[in-house]
Amino acid sequence: MKISTDAYKGVRDFYPDDYKIQEYIFDVWKDTLQSFGYEQYDSSVLENAEIFKQKSGEEIVNEQTYTFTDKGDREVSLRPEMTPIVARMIAHKQKELSFPIRWFSMPNLFRYERPQKGRLREHWQLNVDLFGVDNKNADVEVISIASALLKSFRLTDDKFVIKINDRDLINDTLSEMGLDEKQAKKITKLLDKKNKINNFDELASEIIGRDFVWKPEPNEKITFIMNELKSLGIENIEFAPEMVRGFDYYTGIIFEVFDTGKENNRSIFGGGRYDDLISMFSNEKVPAVGFGMGDVTLRDVLETYDLVPEFQAPVDLYICVLDEPFIRAANIIAKVWREEGLHIVVDITGKKVGDQIKKAIKLKSPFIVCIGENEVTTKKVVVKNLETRKEKKLKIEKVAEFVLKSVLG
Amino acid sequence: MKISTDAYKGVRDFYPDDYKIQEYIFDVWKDTLQSFGYEQYDSSVLENAEIFKQKSGEEIVNEQTYTFTDKGDREVSLRPEMTPIVARMIAHKQKELSFPIRWFSMPNLFRYERPQKGRLREHWQLNVDLFGVDNKNADVEVISIASALLKSFRLTDDKFVIKINDRDLINDTLSEMGLDEKQAKKITKLLDKKNKINNFDELASEIIGRDFVWKPEPNEKITFIMNELKSLGIENIEFAPEMVRGFDYYTGIIFEVFDTGKENNRSIFGGGRYDDLISMFSNEKVPAVGFGMGDVTLRDVLETYDLVPEFQAPVDLYICVLDEPFIRAANIIAKVWREEGLHIVVDITGKKVGDQIKKAIKLKSPFIVCIGENEVTTKKVVVKNLETRKEKKLKIEKVAEFVLKSVLG
Numbered sequence: 001m002k003i004s005t006d007a008y009k010g011v012r013d014f015y016p017d018d019y020k021i022q023e024y025i026f027d028v029w030k031d032t033l034q035s036f037g038y039e040q041y042d043s044s045v046l047e048n049a050e051i052f053k054q055k056s057g058e059e060i061v062n063e064q065t066y067t068f069t070d071k072g073d074r075e076v077s078l079r080p081e082m083t084p085i086v087a088r089m090i091a092h093k094q095k096e097l098s099f100p101i102r103w104f105s106m107p108n109l110f111r112y113e114r115p116q117k118g119r120l121r122e123h124w125q126l127n128v129d130l131f132g133v134d135n136k137n138a139d140v141e142v143i144s145i146a147s148a149l150l151k152s153f154r155l156t157d158d159k160f161v162i163k164i165n166d167r168d169l170i171n172d173t174l175s176e177m178g179l180d181e182k183q184a185k186k187i188t189k190l191l192d193k194k195n196k197i198n199n200f201d202e203l204a205s206e207i208i209g210r211d212f213v214w215k216p217e218p219n220e221k222i223t224f225i226m227n228e229l230k231s232l233g234i235e236n237i238e239f240a241p242e243m244v245r246g247f248d249y250y251t252g253i254i255f256e257v258f259d260t261g262k263e264n265n266r267s268i269f270g271g272g273r274y275d276d277l278i279s280m281f282s283n284e285k286v287p288a289v290g291f292g293m294g295d296v297t298l299r300d301v302l303e304t305y306d307l308v309p310e311f312q313a314p315v316d317l318y319i320c321v322l323d324e325p326f327i328r329a330a331n332i333i334a335k336v337w338r339e340e341g342l343h344i345v346v347d348i349t350g351k352k353v354g355d356q357i358k359k360a361i362k363l364k365s366p367f368i369v370c371i372g373e374n375e376v377t378t379k380k381v382v383v384k385n386l387e388t389r390k391e392k393k394l395k396i397e398k399v400a401e402f403v404l405k406s407v408l409g
Numbered sequence: 410m411k412i413s414t415d416a417y418k419g420v421r422d423f424y425p426d427d428y429k430i431q432e433y434i435f436d437v438w439k440d441t442l443q444s445f446g447y448e449q450y451d452s453s454v455l456e457n458a459e460i461f462k463q464k465s466g467e468e469i470v471n472e473q474t475y476t477f478t479d480k481g482d483r484e485v486s487l488r489p490e491m492t493p494i495v496a497r498m499i500a501h502k503q504k505e506l507s508f509p510i511r512w513f514s515m516p517n518l519f520r521y522e523r524p525q526k527g528r529l530r531e532h533w534q535l536n537v538d539l540f541g542v543d544n545k546n547a548d549v550e551v552i553s554i555a556s557a558l559l560k561s562f563r564l565t566d567d568k569f570v571i572k573i574n575d576r577d578l579i580n581d582t583l584s585e586m587g588l589d590e591k592q593a594k595k596i597t598k599l600l601d602k603k604n605k606i607n608n609f610d611e612l613a614s615e616i617i618g619r620d621f622v623w624k625p626e627p628n629e630k631i632t633f634i635m636n637e638l639k640s641l642g643i644e645n646i647e648f649a650p651e652m653v654r655g656f657d658y659y660t661g662i663i664f665e666v667f668d669t670g671k672e673n674n675r676s677i678f679g680g681g682r683y684d685d686l687i688s689m690f691s692n693e694k695v696p697a698v699g700f701g702m703g704d705v706t707l708r709d710v711l712e713t714y715d716l717v718p719e720f721q722a723p724v725d726l727y728i729c730v731l732d733e734p735f736i737r738a739a740n741i742i743a744k745v746w747r748e749e750g751l752h753i754v755v756d757i758t759g760k761k762v763g764d765q766i767k768k769a770i771k772l773k774s775p776f777i778v779c780i781g782e783n784e785v786t787t788k789k790v791v792v793k794n795l796e797t798r799k800e801k802k803l804k805i806e807k808v809a810e811f812v813l814k815s816v817l818g
Contacts, residue, residue: 002690003460003497003690004459005498005501005690005691007453007456008455008456011452013451014452015498020449034723035750036752037727037754040425041425042431044422044530045454045517045519046420048413048415068477072418074417078454088414089414089422100757102723102754112480122454122455135757137757144740228740231737233744281411314443314511315446327546331550331553331640335553335642338557343443343444348544359507362507363446
């Protein structure tokens with residue numbers, strides 16, 4: 001009996017054509033964050049389970065994460081999110097680190113639940129965090145990065161909207177309404193579901209014992225942030241007073257980016273301020289703003305709007321070998337051309353020339369060169385453009401420059 | 410009680426300065442493999458445990474890998490090695506794929522044993538494989554990539570030696586000596602330890618019942634491969650008749666790269682031909698040659714020979730803001746400069762100018778610009794080189810070009 005060739009349930013194999021899309025996403029994430037001076041960090045997939053239990057609760061960690069006990073009796077999780085980990089890392093070196101800190105990472109994260117569209121058991125997530133600035137300009141910076149990222153993926157402003165709210169505004173408004181802590185908590189939970197349920201008004205009125213009207217005006221903080229973002233040309237921003245975002249650890253501004261497509265009115269990603277998280281590990285408070293952007297939804301958005309670019313072929317120049325003894329010469333020439341910057345495959349199969357050319361076409365190599373006795377003697381080769389079928393005879397030492405010019409456009 | 414900030418036992422946190430070394434290693438791996446026309450692929454960290462059991466045995470998998478049973482009663486492992494996974498992926502699409510296939514990946518791998526120097530519970534490994542070519546030139550190509558990789562890390566030929574042997578030569582020689590299968594297997598296992606034990610001759614003679622002399626001559630295959638590699642300028646290659654390499658799945662040429670340093674006479678990495686592995690999954694045989702190179706040993710080698718390069722600062726130009734209301738103007742200018750290719754941090758702390766400059770120096774930013782009323786009115790800024798302390802007054806639209814020229818050298 002042969003073993004099954006399927007991947008494990010709910011995760012993905014990335015064949016080269018799939019991996020190119022992942023790589024494109026990783027490259028854009030990285031280039032954009034580096035343009036804002038953010039530095040990349042990483043952690044292990046394996047993390048002490050304890051740090052996720054504090055905020056999410058024992059039950060959720062046991063049920064929704066991959067968690068097990070190792071031989072040393074340590075409870076270990078496959079990281080389900082990065083924020084508690086980066087908080088741990090910051091706390092670990094709090095004394096030596098110089099704040100403000102601008103960091104990003106692109107970890108794979110794990111969740112242990114039934115796989116469904118858009119929710120896999122393993123996904124990658126860009127994590128962006130700014131630590132050590134408690135003023136509104138930090139929120140402006142982080143939200144402007146969120147916008148810059150989507151624009152770097154060539155998503156135009158009409159395709160997405162950034163919704164913004166403030167946990168302080170929610171708390172202040174509920175407190176002004178005279179609600180006690182318990183009622184406020186219930187209303188907040190309900191607000192989070194407002195757009196998904198029909199009987200919000202009814203349920204809310206039940207909680208507070210009178211009619212519930214939710215029409216807070218944006219506070220000074222929200223107004224400032226929206227104005228600053230608009231001055232940076234970010235017009236697709238909206239005050240969303242009913243938006244709560246589930247995570248317990250947010251303490252101020254929260255934001256969420258939505259696809260504006262009629263059929264795809266989905267949340268793409270979001271984030272906010274979480275000033276208390278580092279106190280899980282440390283007595284000193286460190287203000288923090290950040291967000292996470294997952295690869296699965298993003299890839300879906302890019303595919304919906306046909307924004308996945310065409311990728312370069314893995315080979316710039318394919319060397320076909322006219323007769324097996326010339327494989328050595330082909331290898332020597334390839335070595336020189338590689339050192340000059342070309343991506344080169346030498347055909348070492350010993351197959352017929354026609355089959356070698358077919359393979360070059362299959363690999364979408366823009367150019368091919370055949371090497372045999374004549375080429376070795378004259379030190380000249382014919383470079384053939386496989387698309388235009390044009391040929392050019394060149395000295396061996398002129399080939400790399402010629403191909404590079406054409407490949408780089 | 411605060412939660413511990415330590416990482417899980419036997420794994421690493423990568424703070425930005427550590428991550429830069431990882432990134433350097435990943436970049437060199439990738440650039441080198443792409444120059445040979447190899448395409449990147451990946452799989453999930455989670456893999457059905459079964460595929461590792463076939464070759465390594467149930468016991469080893471249970472004891473030395475992270476393996477557990479999920480809610481769906483599937484036995485799942487954190488991938489301990491990539492070779493069985495890539496074999497599975499090839500078998501899964503064997504009909505659609507066009508051979509030969511040149512693939513590489515850079516997975517993190519997991520082993521479940523007591524961490525020790527050079528052996529962590531999570532490490533990264535470059536995996537290089539050439540599928541579908543059963544001739545000697547495939548072995549030549551793969552070994553020449555192994556050499557090219559170390560040279561790309563600026564390791565000169567005198568620092569390492571490539572040892573080569575052939576499983577066929579071992580088997581043929583033992584068979585010519587008249588050994589039965591059981592004896593041959595025992596001798597092979599013993600050969601693998603030859604350089605680590607004192608009483609090899611004694612033990613070997615015991616197995617075969619007479620004096621054991623091991624002096625095979627290189628066969629035609631080994632001679633061909635060594636000659637081809639020498640023609641490519643790879644002189645640091647040695648025939649090593651006692652080398653076996655532990656893995657069961659090798660079927661032909663095997664090679665291993667050693668550090669030649671007197672105090673560090675260690676194995677850096679190795680590989681070989683494994684023509685039978687894909688038959689775990691498929692009825693069709695697919696010849697394969699490949700190797701894996703781990704990040705932990707490599708990093709150690711680079712550090713030993715002082716070959717870790719200096720890294721670029723995360724910031725090209727730091728913007729200090731003279732007065733808080735000008736943060737907006739600074740953000741607008743930064744946006745333009747970023748679009749022109751610069752990595753820029755705007756100081757949004759509202760701190761004194763002296764403190765802002767200190768932060769720029771801490772980040773090793775090569776340049777700083779201060780923005781206030783005067784700069785906004787005149788549309789000119791003073792660009793200061795923080796190393797030479799030289800200053801230059803420039804129109805805002807000329808700054809990016811000036812800084813880029815200097816940063817790119």
